[in-house]
Amino acid sequence: MSVELWYWPNIPGRGEFIRLFCEAFQIDYTDMAREQNADALVEHMHGLEGIRPFAPPYIVDGDVTIGQTPLILQYLSDKEGHGSGEMEVDLQLLQLQLDIADFVEEVHSVHHPIASEVYYADQMDSAFEKAGYFRAQRIPKYLIHFDNAIAANGGPFSLGQQPSHVDTSLFQIMEGLDYMFPNYMKEMQGTWTYLEGLQGAVPEIEGLAEYLASEQRMEFNEDGIFRHYEELDDQ
Numbered sequence: 442m443s444v445e446l447w448y449w450p451n452i453p454g455r456g457e458f459i460r461l462f463c464e465a466f467q468i469d470y471t472d473m474a475r476e477q478n479a480d481a482l483v484e485h486m487h488g489l490e491g492i493r494p495f496a497p498p499y500i501v502d503g504d505v506t507i508g509q510t511p512l513i514l515q516y517l518s519d520k521e522g523h524g525s526g527e528m529e530v531d532l533q534l535l536q537l538q539l540d541i542a543d544f545v546e547e548v549h550s551v552h553h554p555i556a557s558e559v560y561y562a563d564q565m566d567s568a569f570e571k572a573g574y575f576r577a578q579r580i581p582k583y584l585i586h587f588d589n590a591i592a593a594n595g596g597p598f599s600l601g602q603q604p605s606h607v608d609t610s611l612f613q614i615m616e617g618l619d620y621m622f623p624n625y626m627k628e629m630q631g632t633w634t635y636l637e638g639l640q641g642a643v644p645e646i647e648g649l650a651e652y653l654a655s656e657q658r659m660e661f662n663e664d665g666i667f668r669h670y671e672e673l674d675d676q
């Protein structure tokens with residue numbers, strides 16, 4: 442049975458973390474709002490009963506309806522048998538996925554430091570200031586943390602030779618940062634060698650190369666989380 446993925450159809454956003462995992466591990470899913478539209482997503486979400494997801498992405502898999510990107514990834518990984526086989530390690534993978542979610546939230550707050558509801562153009566000064574701290578402090582702090590996690594098992598993936606949901610997500614944040622801060626990332630090249638190795642290894646996962654080259658792979662854009670504004674990449 443195909444897993445229903447419900448996510449905004451015009452941005453890669455957090456939905457792309459789910460797509461990448463499903464594509465890499467050949468999990469059958471249907472991208473519902475891309476097959477229909479955003480209105481269908483809103484209507485579907487409002488029609489849900491009981492304890493509902495707060496925001497997309499969420500999945501419907503038979504009787505299971507859950508939101509929160511890390512939880513969805515952990516659930517699918519577990520269900521499809523792509524965990525490590527050890528509870529302690531699987532919890533550490535979930536921990537990393539939650540760290541990634543925290544980072545993604547911070548990435549978004551670079552261009553929307555005051556409020557998500559306010560246009561970027563109306564919070565540019567604060568965004569400029571925030572981006573400076575983000576490049577100088579937060580990116581290195583998070584990326585060193587992720588780099589060390591991969592190094593712990595020797596790479597190229599966080600479990601060593603076996604890819605996991607953490608790796609497709611780390612790939613996406615590296616791709617996103619390259620798009621958002623091309624100057625900064627170029628200057629820092631060679632700093633996070635394990636992450637760079639992972640960024641090269643993930644597209645080699647069988648099934649993923651085809652997806653990445655296809656039209657289904659959504660490009661980053663200025664409505665999503667990783668946005669390129671030249672002024673925020675100033676060195």
Ligand SMILES: N[C@@H](CCC(=O)N[C@@H](CS)C(=O)NCC(=O)O)C(=O)O
Binds near residue numbers: 454496498508510511
């Ligand atoms: N912590 C949630 C965040 C979900 C989230 O913020 N979704 C965004 C799109 S990427 C959204 O539609 N938010 C609506 C809102 O916050 O009101 C996750 O990791 O999935």
